[in-house]
Amino acid sequence: MNLTVNGVAHEVESGPLTSLLDVLREELAITSPKAGCEQGGCGACTVLVDGVARRSCLTPVASVQGTEITTVEGLGSPSDLSPLQQAFTHHYAAQCGFCTSGMMLAAQAYIDGGGSDGHEAIQEAIAGHVCRCTGYVKIIDAIAAVARGDEFDLTVTASSAGMVNLGGAV
Amino acid sequence: MKAVGARLPRYDGVAHVTGRTVFVDDVRVPGTLWVKALRSPVHHADITRLDTSAAETMKGVHAVVTWQDVPLLEYGHLSALGIPADEPLLAKDEVRYKGQPIAIVAAEDEETAMAAVAAMKLDLQEKPALFDVRKAFDADAPVVHQWGNWYPHFEAEMDRRQIRKGDIDRAFADADVIVQGVYRPAAIEHVPVETQSCQVVPEANGRLTIYSCTQALYFSLGVVAAHLQVPLNRLKVVGGTVGGGFGGKVDTATETMCCLLAQKSGRPVRWRWTREEEFLCSSTRAPWHMEIADAVTEDGWILGRKMLTLHDSGAYARFSPYGLTKHSFHHTGAYTIPNLHFDGYVVFTNRVPTTAMRGFGVTSVSFATETHVSRIAEVLGVDPWEIRLKNANRIGDTSPNGVAYADPSTVPVVKALADGVGAKLAPNLQAMTPAAREGDLLPEHLVAQIGNPEDH
Amino acid sequence: MTQATEVLVPTSPDEAAAAFGDGSGVTVIGGGTIVMPEITYGRLKVGKALLLGKAGLSGVSRNGGTVTIGAATPIADLVDLPPPLGPCAANVADGEIRAQATLGGNVCAGPGPDAPRGDLQGPLLALDATARSTGPGGERSEPLESFLDDRAGRLLLDVSFGEPAAGAFAALDYPHTHEYTVLAVSGARGADGAVRLAATGLADHARTLSGDPDAAASEVRLGDDALASGWYRQQVLPVLVRRVLADLEEAR
Numbered sequence A: 001m002n003l004t005v006n007g008v009a010h011e012v013e014s015g016p017l018t019s020l021l022d023v024l025r026e027e028l029a030i031t032s033p034k035a036g037c038e039q040g041g042c043g044a045c046t047v048l049v050d051g052v053a054r055r056s057c058l059t060p061v062a063s064v065q066g067t068e069i070t071t072v073e074g075l076g077s078p079s080d081l082s083p084l085q086q087a088f089t090h091h092y093a094a095q096c097g098f099c100t101s102g103m104m105l106a107a108q109a110y111i112d113g114g115g116s117d118g119h120e121a122i123q124e125a126i127a128g129h130v131c132r133c134t135g136y137v138k139i140i141d142a143i144a145a146v147a148r149g150d151e152f153d154l155t156v157t158a159s160s161a162g163m164v165n166l167g168g169a170v
Numbered sequence B: 001m002k003a004v005g006a007r008l009p010r011y012d013g014v015a016h017v018t019g020r021t022v023f024v025d026d027v028r029v030p031g032t033l034w035v036k037a038l039r040s041p042v043h044h045a046d047i048t049r050l051d052t053s054a055a056e057t058m059k060g061v062h063a064v065v066t067w068q069d070v071p072l073l074e075y076g077h078l079s080a081l082g083i084p085a086d087e088p089l090l091a092k093d094e095v096r097y098k099g100q101p102i103a104i105v106a107a108e109d110e111e112t113a114m115a116a117v118a119a120m121k122l123d124l125q126e127k128p129a130l131f132d133v134r135k136a137f138d139a140d141a142p143v144v145h146q147w148g149n150w151y152p153h154f155e156a157e158m159d160r161r162q163i164r165k166g167d168i169d170r171a172f173a174d175a176d177v178i179v180q181g182v183y184r185p186a187a188i189e190h191v192p193v194e195t196q197s198c199q200v201v202p203e204a205n206g207r208l209t210i211y212s213c214t215q216a217l218y219f220s221l222g223v224v225a226a227h228l229q230v231p232l233n234r235l236k237v238v239g240g241t242v243g244g245g246f247g248g249k250v251d252t253a254t255e256t257m258c259c260l261l262a263q264k265s266g267r268p269v270r271w272r273w274t275r276e277e278e279f280l281c282s283s284t285r286a287p288w289h290m291e292i293a294d295a296v297t298e299d300g301w302i303l304g305r306k307m308l309t310l311h312d313s314g315a316y317a318r319f320s321p322y323g324l325t326k327h328s329f330h331h332t333g334a335y336t337i338p339n340l341h342f343d344g345y346v347v348f349t350n351r352v353p354t355t356a357m358r359g360f361g362v363t364s365v366s367f368a369t370e371t372h373v374s375r376i377a378e379v380l381g382v383d384p385w386e387i388r389l390k391n392a393n394r395i396g397d398t399s400p401n402g403v404a405y406a407d408p409s410t411v412p413v414v415k416a417l418a419d420g421v422g423a424k425l426a427p428n429l430q431a432m433t434p435a436a437r438e439g440d441l442l443p444e445h446l447v448a449q450i451g452n453p454e455d456h
Numbered sequence C: 001m002t003q004a005t006e007v008l009v010p011t012s013p014d015e016a017a018a019a020f021g022d023g024s025g026v027t028v029i030g031g032g033t034i035v036m037p038e039i040t041y042g043r044l045k046v047g048k049a050l051l052l053g054k055a056g057l058s059g060v061s062r063n064g065g066t067v068t069i070g071a072a073t074p075i076a077d078l079v080d081l082p083p084p085l086g087p088c089a090a091n092v093a094d095g096e097i098r099a100q101a102t103l104g105g106n107v108c109a110g111p112g113p114d115a116p117r118g119d120l121q122g123p124l125l126a127l128d129a130t131a132r133s134t135g136p137g138g139e140r141s142e143p144l145e146s147f148l149d150d151r152a153g154r155l156l157l158d159v160s161f162g163e164p165a166a167g168a169f170a171a172l173d174y175p176h177t178h179e180y181t182v183l184a185v186s187g188a189r190g191a192d193g194a195v196r197l198a199a200t201g202l203a204d205h206a207r208t209l210s211g212d213p214d215a216a217a218s219e220v221r222l223g224d225d226a227l228a229s230g231w232y233r234q235q236v237l238p239v240l241v242r243r244v245l246a247d248l249e250e251a252r
């Protein structure tokens, strides 16, 4: 079986019903998709299959034979960050970082599909993704910023709205 | 001080968004074996037989470890604080919670490791289990723990954490109303998106390199060294990259067992808990049972509090005595109550052992206190903002354990909350500050409260 | 998953039917959203797998007043259909799962270990759908309810139903997308004016209801599971039935 991952063609030896997640992580040592639950419940394993966001843990590799897979490594590199990668950095949308790659690929599919900066539509797009750290607000801010076409200053972190200022007393 | 107040980018942000952050389960070492555990299928039982021979001789299995392989079987998570050991690393003759590890295996791949666990023979004599902390004190309650059903080793071998402050009898005698409430927040699983994971690599020089998702690296180092009975310099812990913890990765859940398997097999080993294991076997925030009776005056002063807390520790003590201690120190929440009578017990049940979670021991009592203060306001027909601000901690007031507050935050926080929800405060409340009490705010029952901070 | 498994990837419905044969020893995989975790966790050992993704069993077609939906159609392709099917499909999981999960896998899913599943069974029963399947004895078409009672060893090919005059769907579910539907009622008024109701979230697969709200709880088996107690479902079921009847009335 063959797969193209981030533009590189691979010959795959794992069994045909091995999950795409296991093929990527264990056979190809591409470890950005995470095994958060291996049962479809968390979204940490999401990758793009021919541009469509898909849970790699639920996907038998035989069913994606010959496709183009994109993981977060394929979006951009540290010296050449994609707009979404810049947005997640600038908006502090990656805290522990464990949900981040799955979350970003769902977001990338949303942006590629012409998604708007509307919060409800963004929530719907990332509905299958669990983040236990951020509370989602910064993630949604980051995705909305890309949808709007914002430019990002990576030397600072964006301020967040909605914080109560207790003045000097605390 | 360029960093203070600045909005600096995260030091690991770029690595996160480019997939370059290496979490524990992402470390790749050639020849690594998979780890799986045989766990108790029941809540409480005597182990009558454990036979791992079929697993040991299976093709692809490199090591099986049971209690017999552990140099120091029992070690307490808080031994360093003088809390004695009570929990075996692997169950020996009794299992006290469902999911308790009994034997572990390292095999060539995940499938073989699962098959090896399935091949282990375990006979159990099931015993009645205890889940409700309120029943732990009954004469006919199942006995959960070798120490009985509650922790007996507080200072001076007390079986409870107790606080006595002021004159509680007088407070209740002087009260216009006694307001009672029972509060029972449930257990909460931390649900980090990264499940418990660990890799251990045996190095050529005999040392072990431990890749750990622990939140408490030096702590884990000590726990592993104690169980293994090796000096600290035989272990190198690589940590700092945690896929969410929230308190659930303070317990040393995987590291010691992986070390034993790496030693026995001579191979690198790797253990990643399934989501099911994370839910069923990893420690949770404790469930609590709190009973409060407050002696209050008609105009909203809280004169005294009697409180009983039962802290559900699960099957072993772990950090619970510490959590209960913090709880007791904070049991009046953000408010100053001068007369106190507090008894708290760490109760053992046949649940998974409980642990820290954000505000260990304190969030439970904050919830209880805030709900209770609102209840008092309702019973008295007094404005809930007024009750909160009147009884708020002020500079010079003392906490239940006698610490004088130098910079208490209750007043500004309550005012900010009122502002945030658009509540209009009466002018005298709006003018309030955390400054030391005087005038109307220093009623007779609080006079003795004002300590000299120098005394503490 | 290292063991050698035979995987069949048919490229037409006929090939699929032939590959399935009498079904013995064959594990059918639609989207795999239920089957894959079973395989990963070692609970299901697969000898021969039949992947339906390329079998030409996907798509929604209309012929006269009849709608036919292929078994391998992703649930995402159903969300814009009129009620009760569209809103029910939109209520399943999240967008990524809906794009992968198939109608066939949903209809043929056995009851879950901790929660009901097979949400689409409800609207399809209310629509009086016909199930076309193959297996021992060859191809067979039958009312969905009888297929659900005896679906073991069958390969579902498609479902079809007459376009309803009106439809309605009411569900009790939690706001979180990962929560399966606790209980749902679907209703449809056929072209002939007859009203049919069905419930999902039962101890069993979906079942039809008489349409009397007060009798509803006694017409089906309501169980306890991780999502809700049977008692709770008993209290809610009449409410959902009334809501669906009211919506159908309004659509008149």
Ligand SMILES: Cc1cc2nc3c(=O)[nH]c(=O)nc-3n(C[C@H](O)[C@H](O)[C@H](O)COP(=O)(O)OP(=O)(O)OC[C@H]3O[C@@H](n4cnc5c(N)ncnc54)[C@H](O)[C@@H]3O)c2cc1C
Pocket: A039, A040, A041, C027, C028, C029, C030, C031, C032, C033, C034, C035, C036, C052, C071, C072, C075, C091, C092, C093, C094, C097, C100, C101, C102, C103, C104, C105, C106, C107, C108, C109, C110, C117, C118, C119, C120, C154, C155, C156, C157, C177, C178, C179, C180, C181
């Ligand atoms: C995060 C998450 C959320 C979910 N939420 C919901 C929900 O809200 N509601 C709900 O109903 N379900 C839910 N599910 C369950 C499941 O995804 C759906 O039921 C889905 O429709 C199953 O379809 P599939 O094609 O992926 O099934 P598969 O896993 O491919 O198959 C499921 C079963 O059906 C059999 N099968 C598949 N196709 C056929 C066929 N054509 N003929 C005969 N047998 C067949 C398989 O052999 C297997 O036994 C959820 C799952 C996940 C992971």
Ligand code: FES
Pocket: A034, A035, A036, A037, A038, A039, A040, A041, A042, A043, A044, A045, A046, A055, A056, A057, A058
């Ligand atoms: S690992 Fe795939 S959804 Fe959680």
Ligand code: FES
Pocket: A093, A094, A095, A096, A097, A098, A099, A100, A130, A131, A132, A133, A134, B193, B243, B244
């Ligand atoms: S950043 Fe930690 S889970 Fe999302």
